[in-house]
Each structure stands twice: as structure tokens, then as C-alpha cells.
Amino acid sequence: MSRFLIKPELPYCKGCGHHLIVRNTVKALEALGASPLDVVLVTDIGCHGIVDGNFATHTVHGLHGRSVALAAGIAMGLPPEKKVIVYIGDGGATIGLQHILEAARMNVDLTVVVHNNMLYGMTGGQPSGLTPTGFRTVLTPQGYPLPHHDLPRLVLDAGAPFAARVVGLGDFSDVLRQALEVEGFALVEVLEICVSYGVKMNPDLGLRPDAQTGLGGANPGPRLRELARETGYEPGVWTGPTRPAFRPARRETASLLDMPPVLPKHSSPLAGRMTLILAGSAGEGVQQAAELLAQAAIAAGLYATKKSMYPVTVGVGFSTAEIVLSRSPIFYHGVSEPDVMVVTSADGLENQRKRIDQMRGGILWLDASLPVPETGAEVRITDFRGRAGARNAALYALLTILRATGVVPPEAFLEAVAESPIGRHIDPSRW
Numbered sequence: 515m516s517r518f519l520i521k522p523e524l525p526y527c528k529g530c531g532h533h534l535i536v537r538n539t540v541k542a543l544e545a546l547g548a549s550p551l552d553v554v555l556v557t558d559i560g561c562h563g564i565v566d567g568n569f570a571t572h573t574v575h576g577l578h579g580r581s582v583a584l585a586a587g588i589a590m591g592l593p594p595e596k597k598v599i600v601y602i603g604d605g606g607a608t609i610g611l612q613h614i615l616e617a618a619r620m621n622v623d624l625t626v627v628v629h630n631n632m633l634y635g636m637t638g639g640q641p642s643g644l645t646p647t648g649f650r651t652v653l654t655p656q657g658y659p660l661p662h663h664d665l666p667r668l669v670l671d672a673g674a675p676f677a678a679r680v681v682g683l684g685d686f687s688d689v690l691r692q693a694l695e696v697e698g699f700a701l702v703e704v705l706e707i708c709v710s711y712g713v714k715m716n717p718d719l720g721l722r723p724d725a726q727t728g729l730g731g732a733n734p735g736p737r738l739r740e741l742a743r744e745t746g747y748e749p750g751v752w753t754g755p756t757r758p759a760f761r762p763a764r765r766e767t768a769s770l771l772d773m774p775p776v777l778p779k780h781s782s783p784l785a786g787r788m789t790l791i792l793a794g795s796a797g798e799g800v801q802q803a804a805e806l807l808a809q810a811a812i813a814a815g816l817y818a819t820k821k822s823m824y825p826v827t828v829g830v831g832f833s834t835a836e837i838v839l840s841r842s843p844i845f846y847h848g849v850s851e852p853d854v855m856v857v858t859s860a861d862g863l864e865n866q867r868k869r870i871d872q873m874r875g876g877i878l879w880l881d882a883s884l885p886v887p888e889t890g891a892e893v894r895i896t897d898f899r900g901r902a903g904a905r906n907a908a909l910y911a912l913l914t915i916l917r918a919t920g921v922v923p924p925e926a927f928l929e930a931v932a933e934s935p936i937g938r939h940i941d942p943s944r945w
């Protein structure tokens with residue numbers, strides 16, 4: 515078994531063209547003398563992507579159509595001797611075409627292997643931007659009416675130094691090897707057939723459009739090589755002008771480990787972990803107040819995380835922050851049932867009502883203007899909005915809680931506020 519594969523049994527349907535792409539990729543890497551740990555394989559959503567668990571390389575699984583963008587970020591952060599390979603389907607390449615073109619234009623140092631089986635296989639056989647004219651899919655049983663994109667031509671136009679198209683039969687590892695040797699962007703489009711949907715929908719592979727209707731006819735059809743030729747998918751290897759691969763300028767910075775420890779200016783009595791949710795309204799400083807609490811906690815020697823939640827329309831509706839404070843490093847920043855829930859507005863109450871209902875302990879700190887909801891938490895009521903105004907209710911609420919619990923010294927919080935941009939306008943110590 516190859517040292518690039520942990521499991522030789524690949525997870526695809528019998529006869530799927532993806533098998534050969536993996537075997538040829540492995541052969542190309544072996545020909546280059548690469549080491550598995552010098553390779554990062556970034557996969558996309560699609561049948562091809564479930565191969566992650568087979569590879570002995572580093573693997574990263576991306577969102578549908580976004581694997582090139584993800585891989586570009588990885589490649590920019592790695593030294594040039596590392597190989598970054600993207601596996602993407604024709605569906606993913608359609609969704610993420612702009613990412614592919616931008617990576618080609620920037621000449622990012624990665625190799626994109628497009629598994630072009632001419633339809634979305636994993637989702638049931640729908641057409642993609644690489645489905646050729648006349649090819650039958652579940653949505654176009656009469657034959658796909660549009661021309662397909664020509665990916666190699668597109669990336670070469672965008673500035674890629676290397677592009678190739680191969681029919682996915684036999685040994686095409688040498689083309690993959692050439693692509694992997696390019697210092698910069700390379701794309702290899704591999705033509706194949708999804709045996710589950712492509713063959714089922716095109717049993718005769720009759721791909722010539724019907725002369726009358728222009729749609730896929732029932733002509734006895736060619737096989738994969740002929741299909742490629744008939745549909746304008748000519749195999750070939752093309753090169754563009756060579757230029758340096760895009761590498762962001764690196765700043766020489768000391769490693770975090772080399773830096774002297776920052777001594778906390780304050781101290782906190784917190785021995786373990788405390789979770790707090792601050793729920794209010796957009797435009798009322800919820801996120802800023804939560805960040806200032808996190809800064810104050812760090813100044814008191816704690817670890818802190820803050821997660822934000824708000825609608826896509828950021829200027830209206832609820833605004834919620836989840837905060838974790840801990841004496842030890844935080845490896846999970848999720849909060850299911852908080853120790854303290856602070857609600858400063860009706861929007862925040864509506865957003866957190868379900869979680870409040872599920873609280874079996876802890877403290878619910880509620881603005882005086884709000885109805886008291888069903889909860890198993892201890893309820894405390896304070897007139898946050900009346901005392902500090904709607905705009906500063908969240909800030910005042912956190913200060914109130916710190917004064918009551920001392921989990922982070924209020925002075926640390928006041929200092930963080932004073933050093934922030936809002937410190938020029940307000941002085942919470944007077945509240």
C-alpha cells in the first residue's frame with residue numbers, strides 16, 4: 515500500500531472515475547518523492563471529498579465550492595516546498611468559479627484537480643456549469659441545452675501558468691506530476707462519468723444534440739474519449755507565462771512562545787470557568803461591552819472568549835454575546851446553559867427565551883422594563899436602561915454584575931472602558 519494512503523479501499527461507487535484520480539494523484543506524488551506530511555489535501559463537498567479519511571497527508575474539508583479559497587489561504591501561509599492540492603467536483607468548481615479565477619490571477623501556489631463527471635453526483639445528478647450540451651441529467655432528461663465552461667481556457671486567461679484536461683482513463687499521473695511541479699497555480703480537469711447518475715441518465719451516451727430540437731438525442735453514442743471530443747472537451751496541456759507565485763510579504767515577528775509573559779495588572783478570584791450571556795438590542799453596545807469585559811478579564815489574569823450572534827441586518831433586532839471566562843486555557847467556547855444570563859432589552863429576551871426557560875440554575879439578571887419569564891434560574895432585576903440609558907444599558911449591566919460578583923475586578927472593567935474609544939464620552943464609574 516502507498517504511504518500516501520491509510521486505507522486502500524476507496525469510498526466510491528464501483529466504477530466511479532474518482533478511483534483513478536486518487537490512484538494517479540498518489541502515483542504523481544510518489545514520482546516527485548514527496549512526503550505525506552509535506553502535502554495538504556483540501557477537499558470540497560461532493561463524493562470526491564469523502565476520501566479525506568483515506569489519505570495519510572494533512573487533509574482539510576471545505577464548504578461546497580470554497581475549497582480553492584480555503585486552500586489559497588493555506589498555501590499562502592506555507593513554505594514553497596509544501597504541496598497544496600485541491601480536490602473539487604464540477605459542481606464545486608461552478609459554485610466557486612470566482613475563487614478559481616482569483617487564485618489563478620494571483621498565481622497562488624496550489625494544484626486544483628477538478629473531478630468533472632459532468633453533474634452533481636452526491637446530490638442526485640443535477641447539471642453543473644461543466645455539464646456539456648446534450649448530456650442528460652435528472653433536471654434535463656431531454657439533454658442539457660447550454661454549452662459548458664472551458665475551465666483550462668478560463669484559468670489561462672486569468673493568468674495561470676499551467677492548465678490541462680485529461681480523459682480520466684488509465685495512467686494520467688504524469689500530467690498531475692507536471693501540475694504539482696509548477697511554482698504557482700495549476701489546474702487539471704479530469705473528465706469522468708458518474709456511474710450512478712451519468713450512466714443511468716445516458717445509457718447510450720448519445721450526446722449529439724437532436725437536429726430538430728437541439729437537445730440530446732438518442733443516437734448511439736461514443737464512449738468517454740469520443741464524448742469528450744463531441745462536446746468540445748479536448749484533452750491537452752497548456753502553459754501560460756511563468757511568473758512568481760503569489761506569496762504575501764512576511765513580517766518577522768517573534769513567536770508567541772518567545773514573548774515575555776504579560777503580567778496581569780489585576781487579579782480575579784475565579785478558580786474555574788464561568789459562562790455569561792449578554793442579550794440586548796442592536797445599537798445598544800452589547801458587543802462592545804462584552805469585548806471590554808473580555809479585555810478586563812485578561813487584564814485580571816484570566817482566559818476569555820467572546821462569541822457574537824445577531825441577525826444579518828446588523829442594525830436592527832437582537833444582539834447577543836456569549837462570554838467564557840476561565841482560569842485555564844479555553845478549548846471550547848460554546849455555552850449551553852450559562853452561569854449568568856443578562857438581558858437588557860425585549861429583543862434580547864425574545865432571542866434567549868428558550869434558553870432562559872431551560873435554565874435550571876444560575877442567575878438571570880433582567881432589566882426592570884421586562885416581564886419575568888419562566889426559568890429555574892435565580893432572577894435579579896435592575897433598572898439598567900433607566901440608570902444608564904438604552905445606549906449604555908449593556909455596559910452598565912456588566913458593571914453591576916462585576917460589582918456584585920467580583921469575578922473580574924470592576925476597576926479592570928472601568929480601565930478597559932476608559933482606554934477604549936467610548937472612554938472619551940462616558941464615565942461609568944459615576945453610575
Ligand code: SF4
Pocket residue numbers: 525526527529530531532561631635636707708709710711
Ligand atoms: S454517486 Fe457518482 S460520483 Fe458519487 S461515488 Fe458514485 S459514481 Fe462516483
